[in-house]
Amino acid sequence: MLAGSPARTANEVGRPKVRRIERRTNPVCPPHRLAASTLREGYTAGFRVQQSTSMSDRHVSPYLTVVDAGAALDFYAQALGAVETGPRLTAPDGSIVHTEFRIGTATVMLAEHNPDFGTAEPHSLGGTPVRLALSVENADATVEAAERAGAKVLIPVGDQFYGYRAGRIEDPFGHVWIVSQLIESLSQEEMQRRLDEMFAG
Numbered sequence: 713m714l715a716g717s718p719a720r721t722a723n724e725v726g727r728p729k730v731r732r733i734e735r736r737t738n739p740v741c742p743p744h745r746l747a748a749s750t751l752r753e754g755y756t757a758g759f760r761v762q763q764s765t766s767m768s769d770r771h772v773s774p775y776l777t778v779v780d781a782g783a784a785l786d787f788y789a790q791a792l793g794a795v796e797t798g799p800r801l802t803a804p805d806g807s808i809v810h811t812e813f814r815i816g817t818a819t820v821m822l823a824e825h826n827p828d829f830g831t832a833e834p835h836s837l838g839g840t841p842v843r844l845a846l847s848v849e850n851a852d853a854t855v856e857a858a859e860r861a862g863a864k865v866l867i868p869v870g871d872q873f874y875g876y877r878a879g880r881i882e883d884p885f886g887h888v889w890i891v892s893q894l895i896e897s898l899s900q901e902e903m904q905r906r907l908d909e910m911f912a913g
Contacts, residue, residue: 775821777831778885781808791858834886851893873906
């Protein structure tokens with residue numbers, strides 16, 4: 713212990729340090745009362761406090777930023793079968809600071825575009841380099857439903873060398889999805905052989 717540092721109580725010894733967003737009388741401090749760095753930390757943490765660090769509890773969830781989060785939730789529900797699970801946290805103007813939805817067993821986080829707090833939607837950045845891979849039972853039907861709901865088809869659905877029937881769409885909010893349906897269970901060697909043939913022409 714460094715000289716001059718406060719003594720640690722018995723309860724503090726061995727306790728894992730958890731970074732928290734401080735909550736006072738209001739469970740969610742309005743964004744206009746939070747320092748930008750604090751709110752950015754909140755976005756990064758997904759407003760979650762991780763209590764466990766065991767490998768079995770670790771997971772990755774995409775965090776999407778959009779313009780008009782309410783409309784995005786409607787699109788993902790209609791096109792991809794998403795179900796909002798929350799918690800939905802809103803700013804004083806009603807915009808969605810944070811919410812979550814599920815597609816199958818996957819959790820996706822969502823927030824409103826707000827560059828002041830480090831969240832920018834794809835169109836403001838000239839596009840996205842990230843692709844979201846969605847596995848479905850019927851790729852054709854899913855892509856058709858997404859297109860009817862306003863998505864743009866980037867690559868039509870077709871049989872792919874790696875054993876999936878897949879296509880690629882861009883949703884109305886600038887995020888790109890690869891929609892795939894398993895049609896063949898292939899070994900790595902067979903996938904590589906087919907890929908080599910493709911490159912060979």
